[in-house]
Amino acid sequence: MKTLKFWPAALLLSTAGIVHVGLAAAAQLSEGEVNPTNERSNHIEPCCGPISDVGTKLLGVLDQSDVEHLWLPHAHVNWETGMPEAGAPGYTSHCSAYAAAIGKRLDVYMLRPPEHSPVLLASAQTAWFGRAAGEQAGWYPIGTAQQAQSLSNAGELVVASYESPNPRKPGHIAIVRPSLKSAAALAEDGPEITQAGAQNYTDSNVRTGFKHHDIAGPNGVLYFGHVVRAR
Template identity: 55%
Template sequence: MLLLKKRVKINAFFLFFVKAIIYSDFLSSLILLADEKLIIKNSCCGSISSKGEFLLKKLNESNVESLWLSHQHVNWETGKPDKSVNYKGPGRKTHCSAFAAAMAKQFDIYMLRPPEHSQILLASAQVKWFKSSEGIQKGWKPVESIKEAQTLANEGNFVVASFESPDPKKPGHIAIVRPSEKSLELLNSQGPDVTQAGSTNKISWFVKAAFQHHKGAWPDGIKYYFHSIEKFK
């Protein structure tokens, strides 16, 4: 009889323990769900769609922080050095425009790139090209605001932030807008999130910092353009 009572107590304790774990997991799930809804609610530009997640994955896998490095002459499409370490000729400085064009090509999107234009001063040439008849014919469209730029990226469109240098002898800059559920406050103070090559190669950064070395760029000198992505595989 005593043994039976002990078994009942043990079983009751075990049942209580199991219920506590289940309840704890349930509460954790509710908290995570609430946090997720809060993030989406506070997002300036909506949630990241499945297409946006795919774009984000491709950008994160670009290895841009190890390729398209400044002060090396690189293959525009792979970002790998294609000349010796002793090379001192032109085309070594930064490769923002080559990286942007290479990533666009992965989605079957054309933007001005070699061999139609050399890597030298390519970013400024790309800005001019986006608004040209050829750029429009190729599917590029202007974006009216930073909020629209971030929203389009979240929806899974290929969006670029670009700056044409006022000095034709100095380089401009270009970066790819990456999907982000940042707040409106951060969007207004930082601009959209970006992935870029340049003087600093970054998987995840923001426009204000990315264009800091280009006088007159942030905020009003930066122009945004987008192209829809049809290739998702």
């Protein structure tokens, strides 16, 4: 004959309560509520590491440059400030002047006026970075878009640049901007950038910024970097 076991009523109520709570939680999740234990697995990690304190300062320099209102195309501007100046009609864009101006604000030299005319300066800068003069000034080539974004996040001055194969047509140059973008976004659009150009952007990406040039997507540009001294 089997022995009958009698569980205390309090335990039975407690067990029933656990089952009830579990069913209610499952019902809530089925209605689209987020399970806190899965938040980490659902989080998309940035492609290229965190933004350092120096990277945050670089963001401040780029944001405070007010590039969307200065270095405007088709206007004659002061290359350092981007302010309109009286004179002959300006160039289609001022990408190279803006890049050089940001370099000067960070105490980093790149080819600029008066050493080179503003005409076709972006192509000349791109070639200069890869030559002995650029290397002696502290510039070095960066192999991949991911490395370019990572170094920018770390606070180095990184440029994305393109030398036009046609010596009569302009190239293009932009400043790589610190960003917590995902690996998928990096693969699709390239690093984040700040630029002057046919369209000025405080925050855009290589694919958008270089769309007027005959490049093979985000991988059609060159990247160069320079260490920024602590300020």
